[in-house]
Amino acid sequence: MAITRRDFLKISGITSAGIFFGLFDLEPIKAYALANPPEWMTEACNICPYCGCGCGLILGANSEGQITYVQGDPDNPINLGSLCSKGANAGQLNHIEGYSSTAWYKAADSERVIYPLKRVGGASDWIQISWEDALDEIADLITDERNNHLITTDGVNRLETIAALGTAKDTNEECYLFTKLMRSLGIVYLEHCARV
């Protein structure tokens, strides 16, 4: 059955009202949670990657390195321990379709890209290159682009053929430096997922 946005809002409202007025029995859910408490061997603080707020997380992992619980970090000044539903489910971050639930974290580790990859024009395979080569290539491309396309008429210093995208994981200070660097190159198309 297709559920429209209006249907969804109605169902959500009725469910919320039902919980508020005690119409639904939450005891089985509480009992399940109490009977299956999370177990963890290690804990680590991290930052939620889902939006620009950057809420602090505390992640617990079992002996196999599998995340077994997530909670908001009460010492983080951004969220003071609270999380929205996306952050509260950050334990599913490394889930990869096709792997069993006990193997997903190993698969994620083995598939995480930790070095630069390059695909030559027309090729179908990626090749691994060093960070030095990657940075040199990027610098050369930016230089070429600037030499060929920088607009300098009417006192303007404007490069419209490159866009720059920031990340919510940058601090204010890093974003400031990022913007300064891009502006110094004449780049005018700047965006950031947080837009704050």
Ligand code: SF4
């Ligand atoms: S917990 Fe929610 S509000 Fe906080 S950073 Fe993650 S997605 Fe954003």
